[in-house]
Amino acid sequence: MRTRIPLLICLISGVIMFAQYFSRHPVARSIFNNVNEWWQIIFAFTLFVGVMAFAKTSLKKINRSQDSIYQIISLAGLILMPLLAIIGGTKIGSPFLWIFESMIAPMQATVFSLLAFFVASASYRGFRARSVPAAILLVTALIVLIGRIPLSDVLSESLPKLAFWIRDYPSMAARRAILIGIGLGSMTTALRVILGIERTYLRGE
């Protein structure tokens, strides 16, 4: 009984949601709209769970004096931002938007831009023609890199064309194969869950 009821709920929900997709009947649309709203409400609660988990982990670390200063700053941000949004709103000129634009956005952009330095270092150390497949990858990468620079026309007019050809044919073929594989895999997993074959969400019982 402990597993049968959840399996039955899953089967009925899965079949109904699958069937409603093909119908424009008002009942089908109403079911869809209601389920869609539940989905958003449940998701909003998962955000709350996430915040609680983050606060709990941070407090534990502060108790253990582990990176305390960083944890305190994180927690302060977690409390401060919603408070500022509630008190001062989120309009232009509000403290919330000021902190977001003057602190969060530049900090994130800074961290992200550091990737360029790692890419430069990795390209020197890692991108080497150690074998035939590595050499093919290297030559392809160089063609695409050069072909995407606006100055590549100066070197040769065929370089950008070759870069686009690589993108449009071999690269696209590989991506399509991956996408079709993901699609088939998702469909199979969905069917397995609906039919009760896949039970990991019930702790595998």
Place this chain on the structure above:
Amino acid sequence: MSKLSTRWIIYAGLAAVVILAYITSIQLDTRPSPQVQKAYNYFENLPESTIIMISFDHEASSLPEIQPITLAILRHAFRRNLRIIGLSLFAEGTAIGYRFMTRVAEEFGKEYGRDYVFLGFKPQHISAILGMGESIIRVFPEDYLGYPADSLPLMRQVYNYNEIEMVISIADGDRGIQWIEYAGAGYNQSIMCGLTAAMVTSYDPYIASGQLYCTVGGLAGAAEYENLFGKKGAGNRGLLAQSMAHIYVIILILIGNVVYFKSRRRRNSGP
């Protein structure tokens, strides 16, 4: 030379290249790619007052690339007197999207509520995309500023995707793909994307299949769009820095390989 000092030389070299690119005033001559030309022509040929939707589906970290694309598209749309519904399916894109829309709307003297609205953020993006296919006001009963959506003149003319000519997802990840999969496939909604350069190839299969109208990708795409629009901006400024960094990386790859083959030869000919 130690590994550490090599690394610092590489880092310093990249910093120098980028700084140099920003302080010089060289303008790169960019020819519009077919994708950017298609996007530009699309907006250029839309009748005035057409309603489009722009979704700011990105984080703050990708702003240097996303901002020029967004501003170019927004400027073009407002210059063509199109009406815009803005929203975000990424929490961080909300404040950014609102700022961009307000800034460009002010440049063109547009009125909030009549010419453009910003609906704000909705969690669970798939559910939001699907829900808007049924009723946009049901998903967003209030706009970002807290006004009831049905009190805004623009929103009173919109029920679902049937009234939206095009959805433009400005994305640094796969949110655009979800627009294609759920709004495009489920509700026949036309989709266009503004993307970071790293994401462009992920969207190519959807362009080839006709599910995605076109993309404006990376700083190159932004620069091309700015040139077509006739107002150079951050896209053109950033493109030179990006191109020089590309050349720098290419040189590093070549040097790395020369060093590798030399050391391999030395090892093979050794005692």
